[in-house]
Amino acid sequence: MGDYAYAAPSTVDSTVELLSNTAQSGGRAQVLAGGTDVLVQMRSVDREPRLLVDVKQLAETNKLSIGDEEIYIGAAIASAVLNENAELKGKLPGLIESADLIGSTQIQGRCTIGGNLCNSSPAGDTIPALIANSAVCHIVGADGERNVPVEDFLTGVGTNCMAPHEFLLGLRIPTPKGRTGDAYLRFIPRTEMDIAVAGAGVRLTLDENGTCTEARVGIGAVAPTALVVPDAAAALIGSNVDEAALNAAADACSAAASPITDKRGTVEYRTKVVGVLCKRAGAIARDRAVVA
Amino acid sequence: MAKVHVSTTVNGQPQEVLVEPNDSLLDTLRDGLGLTGTKEGCATGDCGACSVTLDGRLVCSCLVLGVEADGKEVGTIEGVADGDGLHVLQQKFLEHAALQCGVCTPGFIVAAKALLEKNPDPDETTIRYWLAGNLCRCTGYDKIVRAVQDAASELATPA
Numbered sequence: 001m002g003d004y005a006y007a008a009p010s011t012v013d014s015t016v017e018l019l020s021n022t023a024q025s026g027g028r029a030q031v032l033a034g035g036t037d038v039l040v041q042m043r044s045v046d047r048e049p050r051l052l053v054d055v056k057q058l059a060e061t062n063k064l065s066i067g068d069e070e071i072y073i074g075a076a077i078a079s080a081v082l083n084e085n086a087e088l089k090g091k092l093p094g095l096i097e098s099a100d101l102i103g104s105t106q107i108q109g110r111c112t113i114g115g116n117l118c119n120s121s122p123a124g125d126t127i128p129a130l131i132a133n134s135a136v137c138h139i140v141g142a143d144g145e146r147n148v149p150v151e152d153f154l155t156g157v158g159t160n161c162m163a164p165h166e167f168l169l170g171l172r173i174p175t176p177k178g179r180t181g182d183a184y185l186r187f188i189p190r191t192e193m194d195i196a197v198a199g200a201g202v203r204l205t206l207d208e209n210g211t212c213t214e215a216r217v218g219i220g221a222v223a224p225t226a227l228v229v230p231d232a233a234a235a236l237i238g239s240n241v242d243e244a245a246l247n248a249a250a251d252a253c254s255a256a257a258s259p260i261t262d263k264r265g266t267v268e269y270r271t272k273v274v275g276v277l278c279k280r281a282g283a284i285a286r287d288r289a290v291v292a
Numbered sequence: 293m294a295k296v297h298v299s300t301t302v303n304g305q306p307q308e309v310l311v312e313p314n315d316s317l318l319d320t321l322r323d324g325l326g327l328t329g330t331k332e333g334c335a336t337g338d339c340g341a342c343s344v345t346l347d348g349r350l351v352c353s354c355l356v357l358g359v360e361a362d363g364k365e366v367g368t369i370e371g372v373a374d375g376d377g378l379h380v381l382q383q384k385f386l387e388h389a390a391l392q393c394g395v396c397t398p399g400f401i402v403a404a405k406a407l408l409e410k411n412p413d414p415d416e417t418t419i420r421y422w423l424a425g426n427l428c429r430c431t432g433y434d435k436i437v438r439a440v441q442d443a444a445s446e447l448a449t450p451a
Contacts, residue, residue, distance in 0.1 A: 006296060006313035006359045032357075039355045040336045042314065052313065054360065080349065104425020105403065106340055109349040110356065193338075193424055 002027065008054035012140055015055060016165060020142045022051050023164035029053050031167045033061070033076045034110035036103065037119045053167075060169045061114070066091060071175050072138075075114025075168040083108070091175065093288065094182030094201060094281070098129035101186060104193060114168050117150065120160045120225070123196045127154070127226035129184035131218025132201035135173045141166030151218070154225035179206040181288025183281040186220070187273050189264075196221040197265040200253060200277035202285040204236055210290070212236045217249060217282075221264075222257035222274045229256045232278055241286040249282055250275030300361040302327065303371025311358035318342045320358030321368060329369035331395050333427070340426035343399035344368050350406040352425075369398035372405060381405055381443045388439040392430035400426045404440045412448060416441065 009015040022029040028050040032038055038052075055061045061076035066087055073082065079099040082088060089096045099113050102125050116126045117137070130150045137148045142165040150171075153160050162168070176182070186199035199220035207213050217232035231252035239245030259270035295310040302325060309324040318335075321327045321344070333341030335354045342353040345367035346360075353366075372379045381401050384390070391397045400423065407414060407422045414422065419440050420433070428436060 003294070004312065004314035005294070006357065008359075034355075035357065035360075036337055036355050039316065039357070043335065049314070052357070056360075078349070103337070104340065105406075105422050106343055106350050106352040106425045107337055107355070109346070109351045192421070 002049050004049045005051045006054065007051065008057045010057050012058060012060055012169070015053060015058065015167065016140060016142055018051070018053055019167065020165040027051060029164065031055055031118070033112045033115040033118075034078060035115075036107050036111040037115060055167060058169075063170060064088070067175060069175055071173040072170050073113060073173065074170045075118075076112055077114075078109055079111050079113065080105075080108040082113070092133060092173065092182060094184045094203065094285065095126065095129045095133055095173070098126045098184035098186075098199075098201065101125050101184075101192070113171065117153070117171070118160060118162070118168055120154055120156075120158050122157055122224055122226065123199070123221040124226065125184070125186055125196055125199060125220070128199050128201035128218035128220040129182065130171065130173075130201075131226055131228050132184070132203040132216045133173045133182055134203075134216055135171045138169045138172055139166050140169050145169075147172065151226070151228040157224050176203070176292065177205070179208075179289045179292050180204070180214075181285040181290075181292055183284035183288065185277045185281045185284070187277060195264065198222050198257075198259070198270045198274040198277055200274055200281050202236075202249075202278065202281040204241065204282070204285050204289055206241070206286070206289045210240050212239055212241050212245075212286075217253065217278060219253050219257065219274050219278065222259040222270050227256055229253050229278075231256065236282060241282060246279040246282045250279040253278040296359050298359055298362045300363070301365045303366070303368060309358070313357070313359060315358040316354050317344070317346075317356040317358050317361050317366070318353040320361065321353060321366070324358065327368055327370050329398050331398055333395065333399075338425075338427070339396070339399075340403060340423075341396050341399040343402045343426065345402065345406055348406075350403055367402070369402055372401055379405065380446050381408070381440065384439040384443040384446070385436070388435045388442065390431060390435040390439040391428075396426060396428045396430075400428070400436055404443070407440070408444055408447060413444060414440075 182203035186196040188194035215236040232249040235248035254275040333339035
């Protein structure tokens with residue numbers, strides 16, 4: 001077992017080189033963004049010394065751009081910084097709310113959407129909202145860059161598709177156009193500072209008649225990874241997102257859930273509640289789309 | 293283990309300190325720089341006793357590495373008072389008896405100061421949500437919230 005070390009490379013190439021060399025020499029590197037999960041884990045469940053590779057100095061991981069086609073959110077931008085960006089919050093209120101739900105003011109000053117995704121907890125709050133928004137992970141490594149949809153990025157509880165030589169640069173999200181709205185809701189037994197018992201994110205687009213033309217639904221904390229639920233989206237598309245359509249979407253979410261029973265909730269409870277959250281988030285997304 | 297040299301600014305004063313790569317900023321402040329006003333409660337980011345500002349933003353110093361303070365400005369409880377003159381928040385915490393054991397108090401004051409700098413006139417709900425990451429196990433929160441409200445009104449009153 002070696003010692004802890006720390007590096008904060010200033011370029012993407014040198015970061016990849018550092019990660020690759022460490023992996024090839026049999027060492028262990030861990031990418032560090034806000035550190036609100038990593039530092040806790042390295043003092044409790046995972047004390048093995050490693051090279052901490054801080055990616056906060058990179059221009060690419062701090063990039064935030066809102067284009068006509070794509071919104072790019074750098075992986076190392078603190079949640080509080082995103083929340084203070086009125087234009088971003090106006091475009092993706094549901095996603096920014098999902099990030100804002102995580103932790104206290106102090107945690108918000110450090111935690112990142114990229115870190116929440118890379119921690120790959122089944123209950124990560126931003127993940128269903130990212131899935132609903134068709135977010136794509138912009139990954140770089142020794143073999144170059146690749147783009148992976150969030151729902152394909154996750155491989156299990158706390159695991160994802162990235163190789164040891166790779167890291168997340170940012171997230172690409174299609175810019176909402178016209179009458180589009182998103183929303184994310186989770187259930188916790190307190191008012192804040194807790195881990196989701198279940199969560200659901202919805203993004204949908206309405207035409208001029210109020211008919212839903214596009215929809216995406218993501219659910220969290222009810223399976224080993226957050227999931228995309230195509231059947232719930234199908235229940236909304238072509239409808240006016242009325243009670244019947246929302247109930248059908250809710251049933252699809254409950255059907256897609258395969259939760260566990262733990263101290264936060266039972267299988268039966270989570271299965272029911274994830275549908276209720278989808279229904280409520282769908283109604284919020286619809287109301288936002290009407291005024292967008 | 294190879295120590296790392298860190299150049300940082302704490303409460304406006306340039307500081308040079310050697311840290312282990314996995315030392316927290318809290319360790320660096322307390323053990324490296326002797327600034328023991330910042331307290332360790334949980335060391336997992338849940339209690340807020342170790343609250344400091346990093347380049348003006350409120351953080352838990354237990355969830356920041358000491359090395360990450362290199363080139364940054366850190367603000368701690370030691371920088372809140374002006375010499376022997378207490379900050380309004382400190383004075384109001386005394387007047388309202390908003391503390392008992394006092395371990396949470398530096399974190400509350402640093403956090404409340406960050407709030408009033410961002411929002412000089414917060415309502416009670418805003419104060420309670422902003423301070424939700426600061427836990428007090430002695431007094432409860434009413435006296436703390438009242439002290440912050442009183443400090444905000446006093447700061448808003450032209451001298």
